[in-house]
Amino acid sequence: MFWFLEGICFLPTFLVIWSSSTFIVSYLIALFEHDVDVIFPYISDTGAEPPESCVFGLMTVITAFAGMATMYARYKFVEKLNETAGGVPPVLNQAAFWIGMLSCLGMCFVATFQETTITIVHDAGALLFFVSGVLYTILQSIISYKAFPYGCSLALCRMRTGIATIAFLAVFPTVVCAVFVTQTTLHRKTEDEDYVFHLVSAVSEWIVAFSFIFFFFTYIHDFKVSFQSPLCHCGGNDSPFLLLCLSVFISLCPVSYRSLL
Template identity: 50%
Template sequence: MLCFLRGMAFIPFLLVTWSSAAFIISYVVAVLSGHVNPFLPYISDTGTTPPESGIFGFMINFSAFLGAATMYTRYKIVEKQNRTSYFSTPVLNLVSLVLGLVGCIGMGIVANFQELAVPVVHDGGALLAFVCGVVYTLLQSIISYKSCPQWNSLSACRIRMAISAVSSAAIIPMIACASLISITKLEWNPKEKDYVYHVVSAICEWTVAFGFIFYFLTFIYDFQSVTLRISTEINGDV
């Protein structure tokens, strides 16, 4: 447990544990309340109806904040490493950060605009979160390979790229099948024509979501040897 408290490792550790708890708690409450079918609801389905909507909104908002903090810290780590031993253009690191932060904004939209209340805004936020998140992991995987072996082990690079590849492969059928569903609803009957599309897109959605969680889990080791300091300067006479 102490290894998670070294340096800045607590940030990705907290992100992983908090986000996992957000998904699991919302799912359990929604199922026990009888609001969703236990078999493969969408993640958003488990945060649509009170009381789970309040839990989901609060926890996902904080996950978005933790995600932004993790991405910014990762950006500063790579920036410092790149200055020490140039291995990649700084633009790649910056683009990765910007896309990651846009994905976090998408998470905030998902948390605050419920699926059934404002579906267009909710779906737009989800699209931002998933697409930008997947591209972020791909770019970070490329950066990891470029900085290997000095700053990353080959095994860590392979794990990150594998997670990125699985997430990239899952997001395509997720979007394709979701776009073919003609109605937004919480309860599904296996005999309905869009049921197969729902099942495939839901499987892919959960795959991508937990892909993000496992990806950030790989940052914990890198963050252990990092310390961030805030410098305050006051200009003018005091």
């Protein structure tokens, strides 16, 4: 079996690949259409004009739902882990989950409302996405330490803490410098008085975004879980279709975790 098909690690694997592709594909299309500059446009700039706005919107919404699924799987993993090993306060796990949901909601706003159409809603969604996302990584880093050594290795705990720290440090210039960017335009000139603020904010934004991607990449180790499906009989004769539906349903519900065996 391929490593990315073990357990439910296909969730973070898909999320990492798809979200990375979202940023890169929309950027390349916008660059090909001459809608953005080569040097560090805002991520939102790469999805402001058609046709890249259509691609950016669709792929970002899919990313948001993939993020929700991954966060829910992580929430259930920690919940199941806590039943056996303890150490993680349930309220902490729940807080991390709902803050993560807020981040995904903000991502949907960013995808739906382009910055060149309804700027205030787009900016509010971006702020919700970045701030909630950073808080989520911080809380999950704390959870990893509290669950150690059952949840993951010490090296993985430190890696998550490092990524969360980078995201935390980068989100401040992302937001603060964006306040001083006075004009909403897709093309910037070095002589613009707010160019430095734009550059710092845009670079920090890309750092935060890819910090999230690398953080979810660390979930692949946790999600290599094993499942056991019970043998089902439907009266005297087995129904292949019903058994297929049951097996799919069971495969989506974590039952036993390899890390707990």
